[in-house]
Amino acid sequence: LVVAASILVAVHFVRGGKGISWREHLRLAVLAFFGVVVNQICFIGVVQSLAEGLDFAVRAGLDAKKVAEVISKGAAQSWQMDNRANTMIDDEFDFGFAVDWVRKDLSICLAEAARNGSRLPVTEIINGYYGEIQEMGGGRWDTSSLIRRFTGD
Numbered sequence: 001l002v003v004a005a006s007i008l009v010a011v012h013f014v015r016g017g018k019g020i021s022w023r024e025h026l027r028l029a030v031l032a033f034f035g036v037v038v039n040q041i042c043f044i045g046v047v048q049s050l051a052e053g054l055d056f057a058v059r060a061g062l063d064a065k066k067v068a069e070v071i072s073k074g075a076a077q078s079w080q081m082d083n084r085a086n087t088m089i090d091d092e093f094d095f096g097f098a099v100d101w102v103r104k105d106l107s108i109c110l111a112e113a114a115r116n117g118s119r120l121p122v123t124e125i126i127n128g129y130y131g132e133i134q135e136m137g138g139g140r141w142d143t144s145s146l147i148r149r150f151t152g153d
Contacts, residue, residue, distance in 0.1 A: 033108075034112070036105065037105060037108065037109040037112070040102060040105045040106060040109060041109060041120065041123050043079075043080065043143075044102065044106075044123065044126045044127075044130075044143065045122055045123075045126065046078050046080045046081075047080050047084070047126075047143055047144055047146050048122075048126050048129065048146055050078070050080050050081055050084070050085060050088065050144075050147075051088065051144075051146040051147035051149070051150060052150070053071075053076070054067075054068065054085060054088055054089055054147060055147060055150035055151065058089070058151075064085075064089045065085070065086055065089055068081060068085035068086065068089070072085070080144065084096075084142070084144040087142075087144060088144050088147045091147075091148075091151065093138065093141035093142040093144060093145040093148070094141070094142070095142055096142035096143060096144065097142060097143050098139065098140050098141065098142065098143070099130050099133050099134055099138055099139050099140070099141055099142075099143060099145060100134065100139040100140060102130060102143050103127065103130050103131065103134065106123065106127045106130070107127075109123065110123065110124060110127065126146070129146055129149055130143075130146070132149055133145050133146065133148060133149070136148060136152065
């Protein structure tokens with residue numbers, strides 16, 4: 001957020017202060033960041049449910065990769081399923097958006113929710129799950145590592 005705001009303020013001054021004010025640039029940067037936060041709220045729920053579903057498939061004796069391939073053609077389809085289901089099954093988490101980064105964003109998100117009265121009970125729970133991943137040493141793992149909470153036992 002600080003980098004984005006700094007860039008927007010710099011652009012304002014490079015343009016000679018023409019157009020919108022630096023305060024308006026900063027306001028737009030904050031709004032853009034909150035858009036990113038909404039994305040975090042939405043995708044972490046998808047990742048958690050994908051982790052639960054894949055773990056269930058494995059424990060039920062199913063070929064989890066085949067199950068993911070089939071259900072990705074229906075209502076369960078998501079970017080996370082298309083791009084992370086197989087790596088989650090293969091226990092590969094060395095790419096993508098790190099747990100440390102999503103927790104930073106979620107801490108800002110939850111603070112803003114407390115300020116503006118938003119209720120984010122699932123986000124709070126999953127933020128705690130990511131804390132468990134950090135405790136396992138997975139702070140730099142991809143956010144799809146939530147499945148490790150199930151497979152690490």
